[in-house]
Amino acid sequence: MPKRKADAALKKKGEEEAEDAAKKQTAGGGDEDDSEDDDDYEGEGGSEEGGSDDSDGDSDEGEGDEGEDEDESSGSGDSEDSFPSASSDEAESEDDEDGEAYKEIDCAFEFFDPQDRDFHGLRALLGTYLDGAAFDLSGLCECVIAQSAVGTVVKSAEDDDPFALLTAFNTARGAAAGATWLAELKAYLTTSCPEPALREKLEKAWSGPGTGLLVSERLINCPPQLAPPLLHFLMEEIEGAATDPAYPEAERSEFAFTRYLHFTRVYSDPQEEEGEEEDGEEGEGDKGAGPGPSGSMGPPPPKKPKTTAGGGAAAGAGASKGKQQQQQPVIVYVRPEDEYLHQVCSWSYTFPVTSRPVAKGDLRPLRCVMCVEAGRVAEARAMMDLVVGNPMAGEEGPGAGGAAAAAPKQGQGKKQEAAAAGGRQAQGQGQGQEAAQAAGGNKGAAAAGPAGAKGKGKAAGGKAGGSGR
C-alpha cells in the first residue's frame, strides 16, 4: 500500500465522511422495517457472496471512483454525533492533480450491533482470521452475534455486509471461553510465537481472569476514521457491561477486563530492512519480539535517509515505523489504533503470514499479537484521537458511558425507535431499556446523520459513479 496514496486518501476521506446527506430527507424508515422475524434462513437480500464486500469496499474507498456529489456539509443539528470526521467540510470534489485516483465519493458508515443477518457477512470478513488455517468460523460468527452486550460492526446500510468488526471476548470465562474456535486460535497464536518466554506470557494472559481478546477485522483500506468510534463504542460497552447493575454479578465480572490481547494485521517494509543492515543502530524500546516489555513512549528516532515510509504524524494512519533493531521488521500499521496500542503494550510479537504469495518489494503481511493493560488503552486512544480525529469525543465520561453502554439492549421489536435514533439495533435482552431509549440515540447517533438517508447515501455514491465523466 503505497504511502502517498494512503496519505492523500486519508485527506479525502476527511471530506468524504460528511456524507450524512441527512439533510436530504428520505423515507429512510422504510429500510429498517424490512425483515426480521426470526426468519433466520432468509437470505441476505441485497448482497450475495462475500465478493460484494470487496466491491463495496473498493467503491467506498474511492479507488478510481468519481465523486461528483457536493459535500452537503454536516450542518445538521446532530453534527457532533454524526459520523463526519473532524476536518472541515469543504464542498470539494475536484480532482487532485493526479486525476482519477483521487476523486472523492461520499460514503456513510453506520455502526450496529452484530445481528443474525450479519452471519454470512461476518463469515466472509473473518474467513482468513487464522490466515487460511481451518477453524470453526461459524462458531466464531455465532459467538460474535450472540454476545449482544459488547461488539460493533460497521456497515454502509443495515442490509449490507459488514466492513469492519470490533468485539471483545473473555478468554477464561463466559460463552466464548469453551468454544472450539477460541482453542484453535490459541493454538495458532502459541505455535506462531517465536519465543518461549513470550509463549509463557501468552499462556498466562490467556488463562488469567480479566483478559479480553479483541477480535478486530476490517476490509483492506478502510478509512482510519472508523477506528476512534469503534474503540469508543467498544470501551463504552465493556464498561457498561461491567458496571451495569441490571446484569447479574457473574456476567458483569466477565467483562471486567484488566488486560486486552490484541491480534491484528500489520505489514513490514522489506526495503527498510535492507537499508537497516549497515547501521548498527540499537533501537531503544523494541517494538517487536523482545523478551522485555516493549513499547516506547517517545516518538521514533529520526530515520536514515533511505526511509521511504516517512513518519506521518499528520498522516496518522499512514505508514509509520517501529523501532529499529537489527532483526526487527519495520512495522507499517494499517489500522491507526494498532500503532498507539503497540506503543503502550506490555509485550508483543509478530509473525509472518505465509498463506499468500507476496510480490517482491511489496509490503509483507504480518500478524501482530500484543498485550495491553486496560489502564493504558485510554492513553493510546488519546494519542490516536489527536491524529485521526474522533467525532465521538465529548461523549466520554463514566455517566455517559454507563448509560450509553446499555444502549444496545433494545429488543428487535423496537426497531422504529432505533430507526429514529439512527438504525442501531440489538438482539434484545430487555435490560436497561429506559437507559437504552435515551442512550440509543447516543450510540446510534453516530448514524443519526445518515439514518434518514441511508439508502440515499448509497444512491449518492452510485449516482456519483454514474454521473461522473
Added chain:
Amino acid sequence: MATRTQFENSNDVGVFAKLTNAYCICALGGAENFYSVFEAELSDHIPVIKTSVAGTRLVGRLTVGNKNGLLLPNTTSDQELQHIRNCLPDEVVVQRIDERLSALGNCIVCNDYVALIHPDIDRETEEIVADVLGVEVFRQTVAGNVLVGSYAAFTNQGGLVHPKTSIEDLDELSSLLQIPLVAGTINRGSDVIGAGLVANDWTAFCGLDTTSTELSVIESVFKLRDAQPMNIVNDLRASLIDTMA
C-alpha cells in the same frame, strides 16, 4: 446421499468444484480434505480431477458442463486445457470458448438435456452450448436475477432455485426444464444456490453449515435417497437429528 464439506473454511462448495454425471473437477490447493471427500464418494464411478482454470481456484464458477461436454472460458491457459482434456474421458468434448461473460458457471446452468443461460450471452455461444453440451437452451432469469448459474442448481432429477422465486416463475421454469423444482436455501440461509452446492444424479455436496432441513430438502428434490439402496426412513431420520449424533 448428500455430503457436507468445506473448502478451506468456505462453505461455497460450488465455487471450487464442478460435478456432472460423467466427471468431477476440483480446485487445486487448499487442504487435501476437499479433494479426498469427492474422491471417496465418486472415484469408483467417475474420474475426479484437480485443476485450476485461468490460474484460479474458481473452477465451479468459470466452467459449465454435463456428461456430453465441458466449456471453458477464454482465459483458460493451454496447459490447463490440455490437462483437462487428458484427464476426462474421450466422450466428453472439452472446448474453450470466447465469450465476454467469462464466468460460464455463473451464466449458464445445465443438466444433460436442458440449459438455462444468461439473457445477454452471445448467439454464437448459445449455439456452441447447444452443440457441445447437447442440450436445449433457454434464455431465462431466476427470481429476476440474470446469473442463472449462481441462483439455480439442477440435475436430471430435480432442481433447487433461489428462495425468492415466485410460484409462477417456478412453474414456468419447471415446465421448461421438465423437472420438479423447489425454492430453497443452502448453507444456513444463503440464497446463492449454485455457489453453495454441487449435485449430480446420485450424490450432492454442500457446505458444512447446511442445516438438516436444507439437507433433507436437497435429498428429496434431487431424489438422492432413492438412488441409494437404503432405508428411506433411516436416511430421513439421520439427516434430521444429526446434530445430536
